[in-house]
Amino acid sequence: IRRILKDEMLEEHIDAKKLKYIVGESVKVTDGPFDSFMGIISDVKEDKIIVDIKIFGRFNSVTLSYSQISKI
Numbered sequence: 376i377r378r379i380l381k382d383e384m385l386e387e388h389i390d391a392k393k394l395k396y397i398v399g400e401s402v403k404v405t406d407g408p409f410d411s412f413m414g415i416i417s418d419v420k421e422d423k424i425i426v427d428i429k430i431f432g433r434f435n436s437v438t439l440s441y442s443q444i445s446k447i
Contacts, residue, residue: 395446396424404428406443413447 396402396416404412404426414426417436424444427434 396441396444401447402426402444403447404437404439404443405445407439409437409439414444 396419398416398419400416402414402416402424404410404414409428412428412430414428414437416424417427418425423438423440426437426439426444428437429435
């Protein structure tokens with residue numbers, strides 16, 4: 376029973392985090408090769424977020440998971 380309840384709570388947490396981000400919002404990358412870069416959300420998909428990050432003076436679209444970004 377504990378395992379089932381834990382899985383349900385995990386799904387609720389993931390769904391709550393998905394609703395937290397909107398297109399045009401500024402975020403900071405917290406994990407991966409673009410760690411500490413700032414970006415702007417250009418698209419929100421079911422399990423991924425597309426963020427425009429400025430690298431070498433040009434904006435590049437990067438696909439990230441919800442766990443790799445945080446609000447500024």
